[in-house]
Amino acid sequence: MALVSPYIHYYLPYLIWFIIVVVVHFLIKIFLKPARTRAPDPPSPPALPFIGHLHLVRSVLPKSFQDLAGRYGPLMGIRLGASSCLVVSNAAVAKEVLKTHDLEFCSRPEFGSSEHFIYRGSRFILAQYGDYWRFMKKLCMTRLLAVPQLDKFADIRDQEKVKLVESVIKCCKQGKACDLSSELTTLANNTICRMAMSTRCSGSGNEAAEIKELVRTCMNLSGKLSLGDVLGPLKVLDFSGNGNKLKAALLKYDRLVERIIKEHQDKASKGFDENQKMDLLDILLEVYRDPAAEVKISMKDIKSFLLDIFMAGTDTSSGAIQWAMGELINSPKSFKKLRDEIESVVGRNRLVKESDIPNLPYLGAVVRETLRLHSPAPLIIRECVEDCDVSGFFVKAKTRVLVNVYAVMRDPDSWENPNGFDPERFLGSSDEKIGGPQMEYKGQNFRFLPFGSGRRGCPGASLAMLVLHAALGSLVQCFDWEVERGEKVDLSPGPGFGSEMACPLVCYPRLRLNPLKAIL
Numbered sequence: 001m002a003l004v005s006p007y008i009h010y011y012l013p014y015l016i017w018f019i020i021v022v023v024v025h026f027l028i029k030i031f032l033k034p035a036r037t038r039a040p041d042p043p044s045p046p047a048l049p050f051i052g053h054l055h056l057v058r059s060v061l062p063k064s065f066q067d068l069a070g071r072y073g074p075l076m077g078i079r080l081g082a083s084s085c086l087v088v089s090n091a092a093v094a095k096e097v098l099k100t101h102d103l104e105f106c107s108r109p110e111f112g113s114s115e116h117f118i119y120r121g122s123r124f125i126l127a128q129y130g131d132y133w134r135f136m137k138k139l140c141m142t143r144l145l146a147v148p149q150l151d152k153f154a155d156i157r158d159q160e161k162v163k164l165v166e167s168v169i170k171c172c173k174q175g176k177a178c179d180l181s182s183e184l185t186t187l188a189n190n191t192i193c194r195m196a197m198s199t200r201c202s203g204s205g206n207e208a209a210e211i212k213e214l215v216r217t218c219m220n221l222s223g224k225l226s227l228g229d230v231l232g233p234l235k236v237l238d239f240s241g242n243g244n245k246l247k248a249a250l251l252k253y254d255r256l257v258e259r260i261i262k263e264h265q266d267k268a269s270k271g272f273d274e275n276q277k278m279d280l281l282d283i284l285l286e287v288y289r290d291p292a293a294e295v296k297i298s299m300k301d302i303k304s305f306l307l308d309i310f311m312a313g314t315d316t317s318s319g320a321i322q323w324a325m326g327e328l329i330n331s332p333k334s335f336k337k338l339r340d341e342i343e344s345v346v347g348r349n350r351l352v353k354e355s356d357i358p359n360l361p362y363l364g365a366v367v368r369e370t371l372r373l374h375s376p377a378p379l380i381i382r383e384c385v386e387d388c389d390v391s392g393f394f395v396k397a398k399t400r401v402l403v404n405v406y407a408v409m410r411d412p413d414s415w416e417n418p419n420g421f422d423p424e425r426f427l428g429s430s431d432e433k434i435g436g437p438q439m440e441y442k443g444q445n446f447r448f449l450p451f452g453s454g455r456r457g458c459p460g461a462s463l464a465m466l467v468l469h470a471a472l473g474s475l476v477q478c479f480d481w482e483v484e485r486g487e488k489v490d491l492s493p494g495p496g497f498g499s500e501m502a503c504p505l506v507c508y509p510r511l512r513l514n515p516l517k518a519i520l
């Protein structure tokens with residue numbers, strides 16, 4: 001039987017014609033299809049091969065980016081060697097990124113030291129948006145750093161503030177210069193260590209001091225390794241050896257925290273009595289043991305989380321108080337106004353307390369003005385999780401985005417006299433309407449973003465504000481301050497992120513009144 005129809009010669013030309021029509025149709029569709037109209041890429045300065053825009057940036061990154069944004073706009077592309085990102089520099093674009101597109105920009109990229117981090121994969125601060133991050137953030141906001149938990153540790157913060165004042169009184173009595181940078185780092189570190197894991201309460205050695213040193217080392221090395229990002233894949237070669245040094249410091253931290261965890265587990269096995277306060281580690285271990293927890297956290301997650309809050313909370317808080325003191329010493333009028341306010345509200349017989357804060361609006365204004373001018377976290381780092389358009393420009397998934405809050409909070413279109421220290425602008429009576437309630441700081445007002453905004457905003461903001469107000473208030477209440485030979489404080493920012501002073505704040509306090517006499 002023939003397999004091919006005898007009429008093939010009759011309908012073959014029609015079949016060929018049909019196939020040709022179909023193929024041509026698809027080719028036309030593919031090649032002549034109008035290209036999907038995509039928004040243009042954000043503007044970018046002309047780049048050089050390999051180094052990109054490295055030749056255009058100076059030592060203080062946020063300031064450099066601000067200057068470039070003046071020429072290339074509030075959303076611009078920057079490439080430093082192998083590392084590229086978009087930089088946001090005004091309130092309108094910051095609002096688009098942090099509010100309109102909050103979900104698209106609520107991840108963070110891995111960068112800098114990630115390869116050398118022994119807790120890689122557990123880092124809360126750098127976690128991708130997902131179940132683990134959501135669970136930990138909820139835990140932060142509802143328990144670990146929530147107001148009721150902060151209230152339980154008001155006595156610890158008070159004791160640490162008293163220790164700070166005592167230590168400065170000692171400098172006065174000895175006629176010595178006071179290294180405020182070191183004093184304030186000790187205050188912030190001790191406060192967080194005690195709230196996080198009651199380190200002073202555990203008998204063995206001075207763990208808080210050890211942690212302070214380790215956190216400092218990790219921060220320095222992480223900062224240096226971040227600069228290594230410009231080398232791209234070559235950075236894994238770790239030419240400087242900083243990666244290995246970081247690993248060594250982390251292993252030391254790991255052993256120390258392991259010991260503290262063991263003490264906490266022993267304490268938990270005996271049960272907590274009603275009056276016993278659970279510190280952050282107790283709560284984390286309770287969640288670790290909870291079989292019904294939405295997400296099962298590991299010991300590595302716990303250790304990493306604690307390190308994250310030490311790294312995020314210590315230098316930021318102490319740095320902000322130093323900048324505030326520097327600005328106040330250079331501005332005797334503001335110093336006197338603040339002193340007068342404290343004197344009239346608190347008096348001379350006791351130290352400023354956290355509960356005084358709502359009654360000290362000028363203190364609140366000084367703290368906010370300091371955070372505006374000297375943000376301890378001037379570049380907020382996010383990553384875009386899917387393609388989107390921002391401000392009429394195309395942003396590809398996985399792009400790194402830096403919100404330059406230094407530029408946003410010094411933008412002349414948003415602020416009068418943007419580079420001047422002028423706490424009055426934050427007072428309700430000010431003519432300068434800042435937008436939203438004048439004292440708002442948690443990211444509802446996109447001109448003022450010291451703690452970021454949206455889902456990824458800082459969970460430690462309330463704690464930081466308590467520490468900042470009480471410590472600054474006490475230093476102004478009890479002492480007069482001078483720098484060497486009556487000079488002004490050098491307020492130049494240090495290299496890199498520019499969040500620290502170029503020269504640590506060393507000054508001469510003179511005891512004015514000692515409200516501790518009654519306590520001591």
Ligand code: HEM
Pocket residue numbers: 124125126137192308309310312313314316317320375376377380381449450451452453454455456457458459460461463464
């Ligand atoms: C003056 C002090 C502080 C400043 C200026 C500050 C600022 C910031 C900023 C700008 C961010 C990024 C927010 C964003 O992406 O939108 C952040 C994140 C964070 N901060 Fe703070 N912070 C301070 C103190 C603290 C303290 C005391 C703690 C904890 C004890 C803390 C814990 C964190 C954590 C865990 C994150 C990461 C949040 C996340 O990725 O979801 N911070 N902080």
